[in-house]
Amino acid sequence: PCFLLMGILFLPSPSLTAEPISARQPALRPHVHKQPEKTTRVRTVLNEKQLHTLRTCYAANPRPDALMKEQLVEMTGLSPRVIRVWFQNKRCKDKKRSIMMKQLQQQQPNDKTVSGFSFCPCVALIPKEKGLMYVQP
Amino acid sequence: PCFLLMGILFLPSPSLTAEPISARQPALRPHVHKQPEKTTRVRTVLNEKQLHTLRTCYAANPRPDALMKEQLVEMTGLSPRVIRVWFQNKRCKDKKRSIMMKQLQQQQPNDKTVSGFSFCPCVALIPKEKGLMYVQP
DNA sequence: GCCTAATCAGGTGTAAACAA
DNA sequence: TTGTTTACACCTGATTAGGC
Numbered sequence: 001p002c003f004l005l006m007g008i009l010f011l012p013s014p015s016l017t018a019e020p021i022s023a024r025q026p027a028l029r030p031h032v033h034k035q036p037e038k039t040t041r042v043r044t045v046l047n048e049k050q051l052h053t054l055r056t057c058y059a060a061n062p063r064p065d066a067l068m069k070e071q072l073v074e075m076t077g078l079s080p081r082v083i084r085v086w087f088q089n090k091r092c093k094d095k096k097r098s099i100m101m102k103q104l105q106q107q108q109p110n111d112k113t114v115s116g117f118s119f120c121p122c123v124a125l126i127p128k129e130k131g132l133m134y135v136q137p
Numbered sequence: 138p139c140f141l142l143m144g145i146l147f148l149p150s151p152s153l154t155a156e157p158i159s160a161r162q163p164a165l166r167p168h169v170h171k172q173p174e175k176t177t178r179v180r181t182v183l184n185e186k187q188l189h190t191l192r193t194c195y196a197a198n199p200r201p202d203a204l205m206k207e208q209l210v211e212m213t214g215l216s217p218r219v220i221r222v223w224f225q226n227k228r229c230k231d232k233k234r235s236i237m238m239k240q241l242q243q244q245q246p247n248d249k250t251v252s253g254f255s256f257c258p259c260v261a262l263i264p265k266e267k268g269l270m271y272v273q274p
Numbered sequence: 275g276c277c278t279a280a281t282c283a284g285g286t287g288t289a290a291a292c293a294a
Numbered sequence: 295t296t297g298t299t300t301a302c303a304c305c306t307g308a309t310t311a312g313g314c
Contacts, residue, residue: 043289043302048202085290092297093288180279180312200305221304222280229307230278 046086050076054086062091183223187213191223199228 046054053075057064064072064087072083183191190212194201201209201224209220 041290041301045203045303046289047204049204082289086288088296089289091295095296178280178311182313183279219279223278225305225307226279228305232306 044078044082046078050078054083054090058087058090062087062094181215181219183215187215191220191227195224195227199224199231 053072057068057072061068069080069083069087072078073080076083078086190209194205194209198205206217206220206224209215210217213220215223
């Protein structure tokens, strides 16, 4: 259960070799056109194995062609649509992140002041509004 | 898959849990409607075997993904919700405990090392006595 | 009373939808 | 296609309450 694709060696996932239960068929709505009432958006939850496959492929080639995507469909059991969207989002996020990084680096090479927080992409660390700061008593 | 960069802790993507929608609680009135209706919450009592299974899994991976949780559901006979809550509580307790430990260790050697505060106040700062002091930033 | 399962409040990450 | 927004899955941390 390990094979080669585009020069990438895919090993079986360490956690699970057998994939028993949830081969997810997202069961998407056939009527894509908007019904203002039904706002139920079906969110596919990717498991670790699928993510690993996608990420490995992405690392080798962030813009897979149709053939490649087809292979991914087969490997992950995801729909082509999910594959496509995932790569779209991934490219976008990556780009955004790299831009952020560059800003961060050139902004303060080794400044340790609190002001550096304003550029911290991890929002959790920034009190948004009336958040609280933790200090030692 | 979690790393530190420029003092920012990047956590791995959240583990995935497929939770049936039916498990969502109807969000009963949090307010003054003190209706005499029974608010008895059902408390699951875990037996030794279930605890052992959960603890073993936790030791190997405190953040199981959807597949793993599904297996746990099968092995323990517990609902996905109970599994999820157990892991949440366990992580929280563990974290709290480890923080206590670290703070105990650091208590004697030195004081007033505010290093790290400017980078990560949420994580780095540890209460000296018992509990955190909150101040407005 | 202690331990902890369940709940709550608030936040994060991201798949999906949408806009350009 | 890229860039932005939205909705949802799931998190943490604090709190509440059930069993022993």
